[in-house]
Amino acid sequence: MAQERGHWSSRFGFILAAAGSAVGLGNIWKFPYITGENGGGWFVLIYLGCIAIVGLPIMMAEVLIGRSSQLSPVGAFRKFSHGGSPWMGIGWLGVLAAFVILSYYSIVAGWAMHYTWLSVSSGFAEMETDAIGALFGSVYENPWINIGWHAAFMAITIAIVAKGVHGGIELASRVLMPVLFIILLVLLIYAATSDGFAQAFKFIFMPDTSKLTGASVLEALGHSFFTLSLGMGAMITYGSYLHKKDDLVSTSITIAILDTGVALVACLVLFPIIFSVGMDPAAGPGLVFVSIPIAFSQMAGGAILAPLFFLLLTFAALTSAISLLEVAVAYFVDEIKIPRVIATVMTGVVIFIFGIPSALSGGTALFGSGFSDMTQSIFGEGDGKNWFDLFDYLASNWMLPLGGLGIAVFVAWRMGDKAREEGFKTSNHLGKMYWGWVFLLRYIVPIGVLAVFLHAIGII
């Protein structure tokens, strides 16, 4: 018997779920540290530009494909390209990307859970600064901590997705997103009263060219895909649970504004704290897991704020992980006709197994001499990518931009004028932006994405 396809209960439900997908580790963990590395100011401005002229048009294209077809990506491309064609490859690439991204995303989410637990159970307050710094290294190297939390995080994600679009994904987003916004607000108020706030504000919003390079521009562009959950059909899938009459333009703009707002607020929360205790904003991926516990251990109220912060990180990761798993699950449910619960458990377990090499990337204990060395040597000595880095690199630098390019070209050049125009101009006055949107999709997006590729292979 054919299963009834799920739907969001309202446009608001969709906005929360899609914002839940977009707001994730990319906003709270990654954006602050790449902003720090690229010197703030200009980088933030360029990132905002990328969101507006590349990210937003692609998001609208994805939601449009999903909403008009009422199908998950592979089926949607089949429908609009009239039968099995190479365009369906974009859908399959997306399913593959879901496996790749979630497998390592879950490891970082596991660290967030572990740190939530640590900050509640032992507290960082009694620890020496050096000990907190060393802690992250020992967590990263410990196979059992990584695998254990990875399993726990995947189990929660599976449990939510198995409950379906309305009773699982939407419900979780309706609960977690408001909590997330409240925690963020509490942290922002705290940060705004700290000594480093003015300095942080300047760092984030005052253009300073000294650290800006060509690579920064491309990093900003690449990150705009990741942070808005674009390029692998997540927004197509979520869009397919919208009712056909729901407006697409204002909805996409709202999601992009929420996502960008959270990323900027995360910086406004983190940098004052970092400046107040005199630390370096360019500390890299460890920024959140090292600097924050150190900073909180030295501050009044840190014992409460530290668990709040890591809980925030965990919740943000969870609503994003749900969307990643849903892309793969929707494929098996829609195309292969496997019942949702079975499809979810099966996919989730495979992704868990896929993630084990990433969980072991930091340490060598489990496989004796050097599992990570082995993966490194496959990619040549100098490259030094372990499994974890490799997956992140493959997904962020190749799969997402490639998928995004395909989606833009498909909607701008291949989808019929009529379907595209009707889809865009659903109801309101924003329909006037139609030609601007098509122009961006036709020319600006492909040029931008090609620049990312040429950079990735070292030509520019």
Ligand code: TRP
């Ligand atoms: N956008 C999320 C973040 O910023 C990650 C994410 C969720 C994602 N779903 C995605 C990235 C789909 C790319 C594609 O952390």
